[in-house]
Amino acid sequence: MMKAMLKRRIAERLAQYNRIVIWGAGSAGLLALGLLPRDRIIYAVDSFSSARDLDGKPVERPERLREEHPDTLVMIASIADKEIGSWMDENGVVCVRMDFYGLLVEVVDPASMKDLLAADLLANWHGSLVETLIRRPQILVNLSYRVSHSLLRSRSLPGRIAATLSRLWHASNCAYFGIDIPAEVSAGPGLVFAHCGAIVVHRRVTLGSFCTLYQGTTLGANRRGAVPRLGGRVIVWAGAVVVGDCILGDRTEVGANSTVLGPFEVNHAIIAGTPARVLRQFSHPAAGEKAEDRNER
Known part of the structure; x- marks a missing residue:
């Protein structure tokens, strides 16, 4: 019930994004996959993981993001969010980016x-x-x-x-x-x-x-x-x-x-x-x- 509540709030917050890419194929990526609107997640990217899929979603190399539409949301589920942001800037990736943990803090009421x-x-x-x-x-x-x-x-x-x-x-x-x-x-x-x-x-x-x-x-x-x-x-x-x-x-x-x-x-x-x-x-x-x-x- 608690998880469903947060999923609903996240879906409302991300209503404008129809294409979502998760950056991170580790435990944080799995958590993000379980909370984000799954039908709008197209794939995950990771620089180090050797995994080919993240619970059914393909894992690609970061270079693929260069081909993405500017309206694609890159959800960064990694502690290295600043380094990832720098890489995206240096490689001409123009997608919208968002920190997954920052999103969670945003949808949680600290008084509740x-x-x-x-x-x-x-x-x-x-x-x-x-x-x-x-x-x-x-x-x-x-x-x-x-x-x-x-x-x-x-x-x-x-x-x-x-x-x-x-x-x-x-x-x-x-x-x-x-x-x-x-x-x-x-x-x-x-x-x-x-x-x-x-x-x-x-x-x-x-x-x-x-x-x-x-x-x-x-x-x-x-x-x-x-x-x-x-x-x-x-x-x-x-x-x-x-x-x-x-x-x-x-x-x-x-x-x-x-x-x-x-x-x-x-x-x-x-x-x-x-x-x-x-x-x-x-x-x-x-x-x-x-x-x-x-x-x-």
């Missing part, structure tokens, strides 16, 4: 617990609800967190009752899944706990849309009480610790077993090490200024 849960479920989806519960039982943490967060925010129950229920759910998540995420945390749609175990999130942390936290990660406060803020599609790999006034912008990845200490600010980059440093910068937040220079101040 139902919408947020639907996005969480899609981000964790494994073919069917039963298979998802078997392979990702920690999706139940998303459920209890979203419900308790909604209760605290809406005040539909007396404060003491809502707080007690939230604390009970929180304690259960810690005991059974090893995931410590208080109801006060602000998290965007599509939150993923990739594995169970030793995930700790401070109650004042802010998580953007489609963030992924692996096992053994900590997002905590420093002695001054400053906490991290994560943008959209941030991935924190296993064993990483992010503490203090850290701003991890959209599409940032924190390497496994890294330690990120604030003040630290980066956007669309890969960071790793102890203490963490920028290993690869995909785009600079400020023209002419490198993230490494800013973080050394």
Whole structure:
């Protein structure tokens, strides 16, 4: 039902496009194929995949896009959307382009617990609800967190009752899944706990849309009480610790077993090490200024 709701909204949003190409033949491409109007998808493209089809849709080389009509929509289901956009510009591809995850954020109501849960479920989806519960039982943490967060925010129950229920759910998540995420945390749609175990999130942390936290990660406060803020599609790999006034912008990845200490600010980059440093910068937040220079101040 939740998936059908999002599919309907996406179909309405894309009503003007009769030809859609998905860029990306991986897991994100499969997710896009399941949500976009299938009868309007003509094929997928991918630079690296050796697959010949994406669940029944042919997979072509990107060069074919040079032959496409300008009204064709290229739905980019890849973290390398900026690089893909640059390739399209350099190769004279004049099709309309759109970021798939940006589209999902657009059709999800951030004030609706139902919408947020639907996005969480899609981000964790494994073919069917039963298979998802078997392979990702920690999706139940998303459920209890979203419900308790909604209760605290809406005040539909007396404060003491809502707080007690939230604390009970929180304690259960810690005991059974090893995931410590208080109801006060602000998290965007599509939150993923990739594995169970030793995930700790401070109650004042802010998580953007489609963030992924692996096992053994900590997002905590420093002695001054400053906490991290994560943008959209941030991935924190296993064993990483992010503490203090850290701003991890959209599409940032924190390497496994890294330690990120604030003040630290980066956007669309890969960071790793102890203490963490920028290993690869995909785009600079400020023209002419490198993230490494800013973080050394």
